[in-house]
Amino acid sequence: MKGHGLRVYAIAYLLFLYAPILLLPLFAFNSGTIIAFPLKGFTTDWFSQMVADATLRRAFTNSMIIAVSSAVLATSLGIFAARASTRYNFPFKGGIMGLIMVPLVLPEIIVAMSLLVVLLAIGVELSIFTVILGHTLLCMPYAIAILSTAFNSLDQSLEEAAYDLGETKWSAFRLVILPLVMPGIISALLMSFTISLDEFIIAFFLAGNEPTLPTYIFSQLRFPKSVPVIMALGTVLVAVSILLLTCAEYFRRRGVARTGRTDSGGFV
Amino acid sequence: MSATRFDAEARQGLTMVSPPLLYAVLMLAAPLLTILAYSFFRDGYLEIVREFTLENYRMVLADPVFHKVMLRSVVVAVLVTLATVLLAFPVAYFLSFMVRPERKAMWIFLITIPFWTSYLIRVFLWKVLLAENGVVNSVLMQLHIISDPIGNMLFNVQAMVITLAHAYAPFAILPIYVALEKIDRSLLEAGRDLGESRLMTFWRVTLPLAMPGVVAATLIVFIPTIGDYVTPELIGGGKVPLIANMVQANMLAIDNKPMGSALAVTAMLIVAVISLVFVFLNRNFLKVRT
Numbered sequence: 326m327k328g329h330g331l332r333v334y335a336i337a338y339l340l341f342l343y344a345p346i347l348l349l350p351l352f353a354f355n356s357g358t359i360i361a362f363p364l365k366g367f368t369t370d371w372f373s374q375m376v377a378d379a380t381l382r383r384a385f386t387n388s389m390i391i392a393v394s395s396a397v398l399a400t401s402l403g404i405f406a407a408r409a410s411t412r413y414n415f416p417f418k419g420g421i422m423g424l425i426m427v428p429l430v431l432p433e434i435i436v437a438m439s440l441l442v443v444l445l446a447i448g449v450e451l452s453i454f455t456v457i458l459g460h461t462l463l464c465m466p467y468a469i470a471i472l473s474t475a476f477n478s479l480d481q482s483l484e485e486a487a488y489d490l491g492e493t494k495w496s497a498f499r500l501v502i503l504p505l506v507m508p509g510i511i512s513a514l515l516m517s518f519t520i521s522l523d524e525f526i527i528a529f530f531l532a533g534n535e536p537t538l539p540t541y542i543f544s545q546l547r548f549p550k551s552v553p554v555i556m557a558l559g560t561v562l563v564a565v566s567i568l569l570l571t572c573a574e575y576f577r578r579r580g581v582a583r584t585g586r587t588d589s590g591g592f593v
Numbered sequence: 594m595s596a597t598r599f600d601a602e603a604r605q606g607l608t609m610v611s612p613p614l615l616y617a618v619l620m621l622a623a624p625l626l627t628i629l630a631y632s633f634f635r636d637g638y639l640e641i642v643r644e645f646t647l648e649n650y651r652m653v654l655a656d657p658v659f660h661k662v663m664l665r666s667v668v669v670a671v672l673v674t675l676a677t678v679l680l681a682f683p684v685a686y687f688l689s690f691m692v693r694p695e696r697k698a699m700w701i702f703l704i705t706i707p708f709w710t711s712y713l714i715r716v717f718l719w720k721v722l723l724a725e726n727g728v729v730n731s732v733l734m735q736l737h738i739i740s741d742p743i744g745n746m747l748f749n750v751q752a753m754v755i756t757l758a759h760a761y762a763p764f765a766i767l768p769i770y771v772a773l774e775k776i777d778r779s780l781l782e783a784g785r786d787l788g789e790s791r792l793m794t795f796w797r798v799t800l801p802l803a804m805p806g807v808v809a810a811t812l813i814v815f816i817p818t819i820g821d822y823v824t825p826e827l828i829g830g831g832k833v834p835l836i837a838n839m840v841q842a843n844m845l846a847i848d849n850k851p852m853g854s855a856l857a858v859t860a861m862l863i864v865a866v867i868s869l870v871f872v873f874l875n876r877n878f879l880k881v882r883t
Contacts, residue, residue, distance in 0.1 A: 349714070414603065440620065440624050
């Protein structure tokens with residue numbers, strides 16, 4: 326049957342997508358120093374070397390600070406944009422939302438270079454703070470995409486009922502709307518965190534001398550000797566990312582279920 | 594509805610959207626305008642001379658290196674887009690027409706996961722796969738398909754195309770899937786009832802209705818691909834730079850910011866023109882059908 330052939334193709338396609346990721350743990354636990362087959366033997370040395378590396382620990386701390394700050398900032402700003410675009414009509418709405426969402430398609434190098442030029446021109450010293458500025462800009466559209474779905478599925482009569490029962494605008498938001506969109510907010514936070522943790526270009530150009538996990542990886546790739554450790558680090562990063570994304574997906578679905586809509590699947 | 598009520602709503606909406614808007618203006622619009630302004634300035638020895646000149650653009654347009662790099666970037670991006678969209682379409686079709694509704698979210702989740710996980714490591718893994726002592730060579734030699742390692746798999750355009758096509762694959766599926774989901778299934782039945790074969794129904798009904806998704810997928814892959822910085826750096830080994838690397842080199846290493854800005858603006862204009870021409874060519878498919 327025709328459907329069967331397509332199913333085989335789709336599964337083969339998924340395997341192609343996952344192939345490089347599946348290789349990561351193989352080489353992370355392989356005792357050989359060259360990344361090739363046949364595998365030599367089992368070892369956890371690369372993971373202990375990873376934990377012992379001081380620069381890596383610093384990169385980890387930096388990445389955590391950046392990812393948490395960017396996620397919180399992007400989601401907070403995203404709540405305003407998502408609420409405005411789903412609840413109100415205002416002049417230039419298309420243009421305004423377009424500008425806010427444009428980092429989704431703009432090549433990151435353009436964002437990074439233009440921000441860098443401005444920061445250098447006004448004399449801001451590059452640090453993890455400047456990376457947070459860039460990552461917030463980058464994560465905001467993704468947060469808005471998730472939050473808009475959450476706000477869109479709100480039944481407006483619930484809000485009006487709260488007003489009729491004497492709640493103010495703010496208390497109605499806090500007591501009625503916020504709990505209903507909370508799964509969307511958590512999902513947006515997790516998604517932004519993952520994107521920031523993984524982002525390289527902006528971190529590479531705006532961090533000055535401060536390492537982040539991706540820029541540390543980039544700096545180590547030149548030395549064949551440190552590649553196995555990078556494999557170990559990559560395994561950990563990918564595992565953490567998948568865990569976070571699974572949580573984000575769980576909360577997104579719970580939000581959909583809470584408002585009683587049918588699930589259309591993520592970003593669609 | 595009275596005018597005052599609309600004004601109140603407009604004011605509330607604008608107030609609500611102002612924090613993210615302000616952020617986007619300060620962090621995105623202002624820097625982009627700065628680049629645009631810089632591209633008309635002259636590069637002094639240690640500072641930028643703020644006098645209007647078109648010299649940067651004249652130099653960019655006359656520069657054979659720019660022509661070569663820009664052409665290579667367009668070729669790579671077109672090949673990547675073609676591969677990605679063609680390979681993605683059957684998957685999107687499968688998702689929309691063959692997968693049971695309650696399973697769809699799961700499939701989409703599985704497809705998007707690789708897109709969110711460590712872009713840098715995935716690019717690097719391709720380097721490991723294709724290296725002279727890498728996985729592909731070692732597997733082929735073990736299977737006695739080749740006796741000597743293939744030496745020229747890295748540092749060329751083909752390797753970059755494979756890597757980028759793999760990196761952007763999930764992005765192409767989603768817009769096509771959305772367009773397919775919107776197709777009224779009764780139209781397909783009508784096609785069959787009117788005596789069209791399965792294939793002709795696909796060709797004359799499904800495909801034209803899916804074209805808005807295909808156009809969106811094309812742009813969403815083409816635009817970021819053409820500005821990719823990491824893949825030329827790692828997979829191309831810096832030997833086959835794309836336009837992003839040229840912009841970056843001018844901005845930092847060569848430290849000619851007006852020139853770097855003019856390069857960036859020219860490249861963005863070229864990308865915009867290509868995208869608009871592509872949308873124009875597909876204009877018949879993009880008309881709203883209800």
